[in-house]
Amino acid sequence: MSDEDLGTAGVPARIRDYLATRLPQARDLVLDNLQRIAVGWSHETWLFDARWREDGGIRTLGLCLRRDPGNALLRELSDLGEQFRVLQCLEATPLPTPRPYWYESDTAILGRPFLVMEKVPGTCPSPWGRDGRAYYAAAAARGVLPESFTDTLATLHTLDWRAAGLEFLGVPAPGTDFAQREIAKWRAFIEQTDAPPDPLLTDLVCWLEANAPATTRLSLVHGAYRTGNLLLDGDRISAVLDWELQVIGDPLYDVAYVLSDLNREGSELLSNLVARETFFERYEAATGITIDEDVCRYYHLLYAMRSAAFWLSASDLYARGASGDLRLARTAWSVPVVLERAARELGY
Amino acid sequence: MEHADLIERIAGTLRHEVGPAVTDEYARTQAYMAAVVLGKLAAEMRASAADAAANAADLDALFADLATFAAREPLPRALTGALESAARERSDAHLSRLVEQLYAAREALGAARFDALLGRVRETLRARLERALAYSA
Numbered sequence: 001m002s003d004e005d006l007g008t009a010g011v012p013a014r015i016r017d018y019l020a021t022r023l024p025q026a027r028d029l030v031l032d033n034l035q036r037i038a039v040g041w042s043h044e045t046w047l048f049d050a051r052w053r054e055d056g057g058i059r060t061l062g063l064c065l066r067r068d069p070g071n072a073l074l075r076e077l078s079d080l081g082e083q084f085r086v087l088q089c090l091e092a093t094p095l096p097t098p099r100p101y102w103y104e105s106d107t108a109i110l111g112r113p114f115l116v117m118e119k120v121p122g123t124c125p126s127p128w129g130r131d132g133r134a135y136y137a138a139a140a141a142r143g144v145l146p147e148s149f150t151d152t153l154a155t156l157h158t159l160d161w162r163a164a165g166l167e168f169l170g171v172p173a174p175g176t177d178f179a180q181r182e183i184a185k186w187r188a189f190i191e192q193t194d195a196p197p198d199p200l201l202t203d204l205v206c207w208l209e210a211n212a213p214a215t216t217r218l219s220l221v222h223g224a225y226r227t228g229n230l231l232l233d234g235d236r237i238s239a240v241l242d243w244e245l246q247v248i249g250d251p252l253y254d255v256a257y258v259l260s261d262l263n264r265e266g267s268e269l270l271s272n273l274v275a276r277e278t279f280f281e282r283y284e285a286a287t288g289i290t291i292d293e294d295v296c297r298y299y300h301l302l303y304a305m306r307s308a309a310f311w312l313s314a315s316d317l318y319a320r321g322a323s324g325d326l327r328l329a330r331t332a333w334s335v336p337v338v339l340e341r342a343a344r345e346l347g348y
Numbered sequence: 349m350e351h352a353d354l355i356e357r358i359a360g361t362l363r364h365e366v367g368p369a370v371t372d373e374y375a376r377t378q379a380y381m382a383a384v385v386l387g388k389l390a391a392e393m394r395a396s397a398a399d400a401a402a403n404a405a406d407l408d409a410l411f412a413d414l415a416t417f418a419a420r421e422p423l424p425r426a427l428t429g430a431l432e433s434a435a436r437e438r439s440d441a442h443l444s445r446l447v448e449q450l451y452a453a454r455e456a457l458g459a460a461r462f463d464a465l466l467g468r469v470r471e472t473l474r475a476r477l478e479r480a481l482a483y484s485a
Contacts, residue, residue, distance in 0.1 A: 196439075196440050196441060197440055197441045197444035197445075198440060198444065199440055199443040199444045199446075199447050199469075199473055200473045200476075200477060201444075202444040202447045202448060203447050203466075203469075203470065203473065206447060206448060206450075206451040207451075209451075210451055210454070325378070326378050326381035326382050326385060327377070327378075327381050329381070329385050330381055330384055330385050330388075333388050333483070333484040334484070335484075336477060336480040336481055336484040336485070337481070337484055337485055339477060340477055340481055340485075343470075343473070343474060343477060346470075348467070348470040348471070348473070348474050
């Protein structure tokens with residue numbers, strides 16, 4: 001089997017062999033509780049506990065491995081090397097994130113680049129299903145997690161990203177540069193597909209370009225801060241996950257995502273968790289940032305463009321034969337739904 | 349049997365017979381997703397002839413109205429070119445180009461004319477979107 005052909009069947013044995021090279025002191029190294037967690041939209045994720053003998057005792061280390069499957073949505077935008085670097089930068093900050101251990105670009109090891117990081121204790125209930133919604137409703141009633149959700153976003157937006165070494169993500173110039181960079185990024189993403197130009201999407205992009213808000217404050221922006229991308233240990237956020245869309249930019253870009261009704265299916269609570277008033281009061285008090293709802297409305301439209309770019313790219317992956325996952329083919333019919341939302345926001 | 353009907357029946361078989369019999373979670377999801385995709389394809393195929401006719405009629409009306417706008421007061425040269433191309437070619441690419449040129453000419457047009465012209469284009473885009481939503485949503 002060539003490295004390129006290495007599917008998922010041979011991965012566990014190769015992971016063990018790889019760890020043996022990284023932990024040369026480990027004797028009788030085995031992987032316990034190995035599981036490939038729910039097939040995601042981007043990178044493959046494997047969880048396991050490495051167990052070995054050392055100095056007469058038994059050592060264990062919970063690990064999470066993310067492997068580039070080679071045909072993932074967002075692959076061009078977020079390589080694992082960058083994710084690893086971001087996690088390294090965040091390790092010394094107060095933001096809860098998994099500790100990064102190793103990144104390997106050498107495809108001879110697992111067939112594709114991969115990173116290994118700490119397996120942080122906790123669960124990550126999906127907010128889209130009935131069980132997940134019930135989980136977050138109960139957590140909202142207890143009241144601790146909504147505060148933790150808000151405080152963690154405030155921590156993210158107030159951390160010293162320059163001191164953390166995150167300038168490599170690119171620093172927008174003062175003014176409208178942040179929004180224009182995001183528009184250009186998603187425009188390029190759309191243009192990489194074989195999809196014909198859509199006049200309604202063109203209208204949206206032109207409107208966004210013509211109405212870009214000036215950014216008055218820069219922070220680290222997660223890009224998809226919501227329940228489902230946060231690991232929870234009881235009522236505490238144990239780790240912020242999914243570092244695939246992060247940028248240096250306007251913190252209100254994240255705030256708009258939290259405020260979006262896209263992220264609160266069947267609930268009045270933001271992200272199915274936080275009362276709007278609570279979020280505003282607590283976030284503004286913790287950050288000193290005033291939430292400008294007009295700017296957030298602008299970012300909702302930018303998210304509509306981003307969603308259209310995701311879905312066009314996803315369906316294109318299937319159409320080109322780069323992926324056999326029919327969930328991607330289905331997204332072709334999600335584009336009109338996203339554009340309808342945008343058209344309504346634009347007043348038509 | 350019409351192709352759309354056949355595809356819809358296949359979708360039903362995948363949804364009600366194949367999917368429930370598949371034990372592997374990923375494969376079962378794929379079976380259900382195939383049913384969803386085929387169902388949407390069937391609905392799109394059924395609507396395609398009527399939608400194409402409605403879209404063509406909408407474009408006829410749009411370009412007639414835009415020509416009336418242009419006759420009242422000349423449009424900037426680049427916008428005129430984009431309008432003529434769009435009226436002639438009737439493609440999404442040309443309609444997109446027309447939208448881009450509208451925004452590019454925004455200052456020259458002034459707010460009122462820009463809003464009127466774009467509003468008229470959006471009327472057509474909204475009608476087309478509604479038709480697409482009938483099988484997309």
